[in-house]
Amino acid sequence: MPAPPVTTILHVAYEGPLMVTRGAILEERGYRVISVMGNKNAFLVSPSVINDIHVVMIGHCAPYDVRRQATLYFKEKYPQLCVLALNSSMYNGEVEEADFNSPAETPEEWLKAVATAVASICE
Numbered sequence: 001m002p003a004p005p006v007t008t009i010l011h012v013a014y015e016g017p018l019m020v021t022r023g024a025i026l027e028e029r030g031y032r033v034i035s036v037m038g039n040k041n042a043f044l045v046s047p048s049v050i051n052d053i054h055v056v057m058i059g060h061c062a063p064y065d066v067r068r069q070a071t072l073y074f075k076e077k078y079p080q081l082c083v084l085a086l087n088s089s090m091y092n093g094e095v096e097e098a099d100f101n102s103p104a105e106t107p108e109e110w111l112k113a114v115a116t117a118v119a120s121i122c123e
Contacts, residue, residue, distance in 0.1 A: 006030070006031070006032045007030075007031050007032065007054045007055065007118050008031070008032040008033075008034065008052050008053050008054050008055075009026055009031050009032070009033050009034070009053070009054065009055045009056075009057055009114070010034050010036070010042070010045065010050075010053045010055070010056045010057070011023055011026070011033055011034065011035040011036070011057045011059070012036055012038070012039065012042040012056065012057065012058050012059055012070050013035055013036070013037055013038075013059040013061070014037070014038060014059050014060075014061040014062040014066070015059070015061040016037065018059060018061060019035045019037060019059070020035075022035075022057075022059070022107075022110075023035045025107050025111070026111075026114070029111065031114070034049065034053070038062075039066060039069055039070045039073070042056075042070055042073070042074075043073060050078055050081070053078075053081060054081075054082065054118065054121055055081070055082045055083075055084055055114065055117045055118060055121070056070075056074045056081050056082070056083045056084070057084045057086065057110075057114065058070050058071055058083065058084065058085045058086060058095065058098065059086055059104070060085075060086040060087055060088040060104035061088075064093070064095070067085060067095050068095050068097065071083050071085055071095045071097045071098045072097055075097055075098075082099045082100070082117045082118075082120060082121050083097075083098045083099050083100070084098060084099065084100045084101070084102060084110075084113055084114060084117045085098035085100070085101050085102075086101075086102055086103075086104035086110055086113075087101055087102065087103060087104060088103070088104050088105065099117065099120070100113055100116060100117045100120075101113075102114075
């Protein structure tokens, strides 16, 4: 019996410790994670790598405009990708253009949103 497919998440982080922590939590749950720091590095991910991505998770530790810029980039350039924006009241709320939004305060909250995003791509 073949192994079940692995879901790959591109994690765009804006703070080093959160990038490491979130990546480890996702990997513990069986996801393959590619983490990058900031929009500049996210925009440099090659199309061949993007082909293996299922969900783009945008971190919450950047101003709204920065997170929105990342969301718009991926939605416009790679419309097949599902974009999940993590949010914090400190950074001006939800990114409307994202497919999903989630509070970022606890892993339980955003892991639930990741599962919802992954389920949406399987429909």
